[in-house]
Amino acid sequence: MLKLIFVLLGFISLKAYAYPEFIAYGYSSCMTCHYNGQGGGPLNDYGRALWSAEIAAKPFYASHKDDEALGAESGFLGSVELPSWLRPHAKLRDMVQILNPSPGNQIYNYYNMQAEIGATIPIDKDEKYLVSMTWGYAPATYGIAGNQFDRWLATEYFFRGQIMEGLFAYVGLIEKVFGIRNVDHESLQRQYQGFQVCCSADGSAYSQGVVIHKVAEKWELSFNGFWGNPEEDPSLQQKGGSAMVEFDVGDKKRMGVSVMHEGNTVKAKDLGAVHYKQALSKGSSLLAEYGIISDQPLVGNNTIGSYNFLELMFKVIRGYNITGTSERYNQMFNPNSPDNWRYTVGLLAFPMPRLEFRFDVGTQRAVSTASAAPDTWFVQGQMHVSL
Amino acid sequence: MFRYKLIFILLLSASNCFAADAAEEVGGSNKTENVADYGSNNQFDVSFGIVSWQEQLTVNNASNSDWGSATFTGNAIGLQWQQTWSDNAKHAGLLDVEGMAGSVTATDGGKLISYQNSVSWAGAMVGYRYMYRLTPLVAFAAGPVVLARQVSYPSSGGISATSGSGANYGYQVEMRAHVIPHLMAQVSLGNLIQSAGPIWSLALSYLF
Numbered sequence: 001m002l003k004l005i006f007v008l009l010g011f012i013s014l015k016a017y018a019y020p021e022f023i024a025y026g027y028s029s030c031m032t033c034h035y036n037g038q039g040g041g042p043l044n045d046y047g048r049a050l051w052s053a054e055i056a057a058k059p060f061y062a063s064h065k066d067d068e069a070l071g072a073e074s075g076f077l078g079s080v081e082l083p084s085w086l087r088p089h090a091k092l093r094d095m096v097q098i099l100n101p102s103p104g105n106q107i108y109n110y111y112n113m114q115a116e117i118g119a120t121i122p123i124d125k126d127e128k129y130l131v132s133m134t135w136g137y138a139p140a141t142y143g144i145a146g147n148q149f150d151r152w153l154a155t156e157y158f159f160r161g162q163i164m165e166g167l168f169a170y171v172g173l174i175e176k177v178f179g180i181r182n183v184d185h186e187s188l189q190r191q192y193q194g195f196q197v198c199c200s201a202d203g204s205a206y207s208q209g210v211v212i213h214k215v216a217e218k219w220e221l222s223f224n225g226f227w228g229n230p231e232e233d234p235s236l237q238q239k240g241g242s243a244m245v246e247f248d249v250g251d252k253k254r255m256g257v258s259v260m261h262e263g264n265t266v267k268a269k270d271l272g273a274v275h276y277k278q279a280l281s282k283g284s285s286l287l288a289e290y291g292i293i294s295d296q297p298l299v300g301n302n303t304i305g306s307y308n309f310l311e312l313m314f315k316v317i318r319g320y321n322i323t324g325t326s327e328r329y330n331q332m333f334n335p336n337s338p339d340n341w342r343y344t345v346g347l348l349a350f351p352m353p354r355l356e357f358r359f360d361v362g363t364q365r366a367v368s369t370a371s372a373a374p375d376t377w378f379v380q381g382q383m384h385v386s387l
Numbered sequence: 388m389f390r391y392k393l394i395f396i397l398l399l400s401a402s403n404c405f406a407a408d409a410a411e412e413v414g415g416s417n418k419t420e421n422v423a424d425y426g427s428n429n430q431f432d433v434s435f436g437i438v439s440w441q442e443q444l445t446v447n448n449a450s451n452s453d454w455g456s457a458t459f460t461g462n463a464i465g466l467q468w469q470q471t472w473s474d475n476a477k478h479a480g481l482l483d484v485e486g487m488a489g490s491v492t493a494t495d496g497g498k499l500i501s502y503q504n505s506v507s508w509a510g511a512m513v514g515y516r517y518m519y520r521l522t523p524l525v526a527f528a529a530g531p532v533v534l535a536r537q538v539s540y541p542s543s544g545g546i547s548a549t550s551g552s553g554a555n556y557g558y559q560v561e562m563r564a565h566v567i568p569h570l571m572a573q574v575s576l577g578n579l580i581q582s583a584g585p586i587w588s589l590a591l592s593y594l595f
Contacts, residue, residue, distance in 0.1 A: 312525075322562070324562040324576070343585070368492060
């Protein structure tokens with residue numbers, strides 16, 4: 001089990017920091033807050049203001065200010081207004097993790113998950129056309145042999161054009177479109193979908209490609225064609241396509257269906273998933289996803305399995321949320337194939353604008369009729385600074 | 388496997404049945420400040436879900452002892468009674484009685500004795516939790532649990548096995564959310580104390 005966790009942590013996703021949980025605030029589309037309408041990546045002006053004025057707690061140094069004033073100070077340089085053609089961003093995210101926190105067995109890990117700078121350049125005032133670029137530091141551990149990275153590289157870049165009302169096209173190095181962009185970077189859901197940061201036969205979350213995104217009031221439809229991440233070895237670059245549709249099934253309740261096919265010279269994958277997002281009350285949400293994953297390696301047997309993902313997030317007070325997740329993944333539809341379960345309880349806190357803390361306690365268990373291994377407990381904390 | 392999918396599919400299929408209550412609260416209405424909107428302040432619910440925990444396995448033969456793990460998994464049917472402690476029903480006590488049955492897989496983790504078996508078990512769990520409702524739709528609960536289970540590991544080749552304790556105790560923390568009125572999702576995580584480990588459950592419950 002420990003080996004499994006180490007392998008998984010070796011491919012911690014650098015990015016994918018959208019918050020689908022914010023359907024709890026009435027935002028069922030990521031387009032509202034992100035330049036990438038599928039979520040993740042830099043926030044637009046509205047997203048920045050929303051974070052400051054509604055999501056994050058009022059900062060101790062500005063408790064007398066109203067939300068409108070906080071929103072007005074949410075720019076890259078605070079209240080200093082930058083020209084409309086320049087929207088810089090910078091992010092730092094670090095994680096400390098303790099595996100098996102009981103005395104005597106602890107394993108401490110530290111990960112620099114995200115260190116990046118970039119800018120979005122709206123070409124016109126209505127932001128119908130824009131270019132977004134992000135450079136990030138990739139630690140050496142992300143390389144195949146441990147030496148490929150340890151350097152800064154372009155982690156995301158895309159051109160966005162609005163073709164007509166509600167219809168957008170993206171071209172560049174961009175996150176693949178599929179399912180819920182769960183904020184937990186180590187969730188079984190994201191791990192086994194194959195959306196790793198780099199250099200896995202299962203594929204990377206980010207790939208050069210084209211996305212066509214139609215946004216309507218009660219539904220969204222996306223098509224994504226991709227041909228690989230140029231930072232990867234060509235043999236690992238997954239080529240393929242995906243599609244996702246989301247539609248409202250009630251007020252602040254949204255359902256979605258995703259499909260994907262991708263392949264490289266080592267492995268092909270087919271994925272299908274149905275997901276659901278619901279606002280429980282203001283600030284509290286439920287996310288759920290059920291998916292099927294078919295792995296077709298060039299060497300070895302094909303497998304087809306499934307996963308469940310369920311997350312509850314409850315807002316306690318403004319800026320402070322409790323999360324609970326239950327996940328399951330099984331590589332095969334076979335009674336003898338182990339179910340891998342992962343349970344977490346955590347705190348997701350935005351104590352002030354631009355700052356996020358996460359603290360999670362969890363356990364991971366393999367359930368099968370063939371063997372029983374001791375659970376792995378873990379405790380982890382994250383700090384995220386976003387300018 | 389089927390039961391896991393069933394619970395998930397039930398959650399998804401519930402999506403078309405939402406009443407306006409949750410939406411109104413998202414919109415900022417004060418209407419839902421009192422849980423009485425969802426029934427009486429002292430209410431019953433029936434739950435159905437899955438439960439799993441681990442116990443330490445001990446295996447013996449004529450000359451050696453060895454250790455391993457036993458992973459219990461099964462279904463749980465429960466009856467829960469909520470008794471509110473305050474006028475606005477934010478604070479409540481929750482008595483939970485569950486009947487459980489399933490299978491346990493036991494494997495020795497050492498090198499002295501080789502043992503592996505998968506057998507059935509049955510048991511019951513009683514818990515009493517303090518529950519705090521953030522809103523009428525979502526609540527936290529935490530408290531002690533007492534668990535009793537019956538399992539018999541077959542002996543073979545002079546090797547006998549036992550795990551944990553027939554009666555155990557521990558604690559659970561739980562998140563409860565109304566997916567639709569009268570239907571609630573529950574996710575809980577805890578720990579059993581006596582030669583055992585984490586216990587978790589995932590359930591849907593119907594409130595009368």
